[in-house]
Amino acid sequence: MIQRIQSLFLLLAGGMAFALLGIPFAGTPEGVSTSALFSDSAYSIQDSPVLLAFYLLGGVLAIVSIFLYKRRNLQIRVGIFAFIAILIGMVMTVLLFLQDPVMEQAVQPDDRLGIYAPFIALAAILLAQRFIRKDEKLVRSMDRLR
Numbered sequence: 001m002i003q004r005i006q007s008l009f010l011l012l013a014g015g016m017a018f019a020l021l022g023i024p025f026a027g028t029p030e031g032v033s034t035s036a037l038f039s040d041s042a043y044s045i046q047d048s049p050v051l052l053a054f055y056l057l058g059g060v061l062a063i064v065s066i067f068l069y070k071r072r073n074l075q076i077r078v079g080i081f082a083f084i085a086i087l088i089g090m091v092m093t094v095l096l097f098l099q100d101p102v103m104e105q106a107v108q109p110d111d112r113l114g115i116y117a118p119f120i121a122l123a124a125i126l127l128a129q130r131f132i133r134k135d136e137k138l139v140r141s142m143d144r145l146r
Helices: 005-019 049-066 072-099 117-145
Strands: none
Touching (some): 005 072, 049 072
């Protein structure tokens, strides 16, 4: 199960989604009192329950997908749902950031490592999907030979 390359990609995707619990998306040098996101000088997934739900759902689905290696079609579907959950989380991250009052102030937030983690997770899920489909194609070709 873990020796398959797609399992490693799914583990990476789940790890990146769970890493967002400790890594902020962006930060400011000091807290901004008028901002809901940057009041503690860091924008992370703990600032919104919606972000927390989508990123954790995507991470859990990616990890669960690892253990569905005997049922590749189900593994593909669960991987697609993980991709969609993380993608929705990314869209919500951008929308919340653009609606925050810190965008109208002179304080410029700087990006942190957390802004790149969802992109890594999405790329890992796409690579895992590619290798799962490749395995499925190989199994089907072997069935035709029998």
